[in-house]
Amino acid sequence: LERSRNLSHLMSGCLSSPIVELLQTIGTIADQFLFNAFVVGGFVRDLLLRKANIDLDIVVEGDGIAFARKLGQHLGGRVREHERFGTATIILPQDLKIDIATARLEYYEYPAALPTVELSSIKLDLYRRDFTINAMAIQLNPEHFGRLVDFFNSQNDLKQMAIKVLHNLSFVDDPTRIFRAVRFEKRMDFTIARHTERLIRNAVKMNLFGKADDPRFFTELKLLLNEENASPALERLAELGLFPFLWPDLKPHLSIDRRFRHCLVQTQRSIAWFKLLYLTDRYEPWIIYLLTIMSRSSMTVLANFCDRFQLPQRNRTMLLSEKQLADNASHHLSARSELKNSDIFVAFRELHIEGLLYLMAVARKTEVKKAVSAYVTTLRHQAPLLNGDDLKQLGYRPGPPFKKMLEALLLARLDGLTSTRDDEIAFLNDYFPLSDGH
Ligand code: CTP
Structure with a gap:
């Protein structure tokens, strides 16, 4: 090895002790197989940058699948094997995932007759990777634990930020x-x-x-x-x-024009706004960006995009329905001169956060942007004070009309027509009198 630096101190300083112990365990088990084992790729890059990364990519010089079985058993994790590629994934509790690959010398530029697994090599494995900064490894076997393997001057590129x-x-x-x-x-x-x-x-x-x-x-x-x-x-x-x-269909976007750039900035802002308010809520930013990019396009163009990139059905459905719902809502609300909270609620109720944030980013009218903001921060969380049990207590017969009644109560509440329980009971008396057979 041209350069040999030991990172075990950096590892104990930057990584949690369970991770360090896990890496040590991997090295110990590799010794039992007489394999060399390494952690590679983004994990090493991020460690040198002192940034957290819990995706463990392990490469062993030997049968990776046999190794993964043993390690999985030892750790009590689930093992998924990909026989054809000589790789396996171990899934541990708490979302921890270890990918294990076999370093092989087999390479398409070499004559096909070369023996494969026997002539393993970490160097060739690293050489086949994308960028120098992702092509470092750290050895895990006890005797060499922490040894940095850097064949391609990656440390220098990391320093040069290249x-x-x-x-x-x-x-x-x-x-x-x-x-x-x-x-x-x-x-x-x-x-x-x-x-x-x-x-x-x-x-x-x-x-x-x-x-x-x-x-x-x-x-x-x-x-x-x-x-x-x-x-x-x-x-x-x-x-x-x-x-x-x-996006071959998006002629105006072949270069980024001013409006396009403006929309991207607005998208970034609406996401940041939401993140600040709802730190732990889950959503998928890529959907919002794609919707923004396609905001001036037809449904067909978006559908073509989904076909072209072979999106999973689930993603395709989500993208198309969010676009349709958001564009309809925007159209509908823009046409109104005065917006009641109940109008906003009804227009947005089917949308996910992705569609709402997209709308907030691209809507031209301030009223629509404000409507999204009101819906996200307050309207969507509202519920009537009375529930189904209360309706029963009041003497209504349980059945499908309950849904309609609760909905009417909610809309009344959103528009400020009711505020106390008594208001809601009075509202029911007015619109759903008991004598009507309810
Ligand atoms: N890799 C590659 N070519 C690709 C994808 C991945 O060579 N097209 C290699 C890189 O060495 C990378 C490793 O596989 O470091 C793991 O891939 P991935 O988890 O996607 O990359 P990370 O570098 O870990 O990126 P991130 O920080 O985004 O997780």
């Missing part, structure tokens, strides 16, 4: 890496190195991707749009000439 491929065919091998380059560049405020950028531009010029039917394109796009601030990454994709590949 994103560099390991070889010229990297984007030919895997064009989805272009999205990764941009994602890392913007996330970490690094720079795609000059030669690497030239390779990207060449790949784009050669129309390397052609079809987008490799599902990893969508996976990477989603990851990019889920980053803290996706706008600069989108701008970079545009600048690298990737928009015609991403």
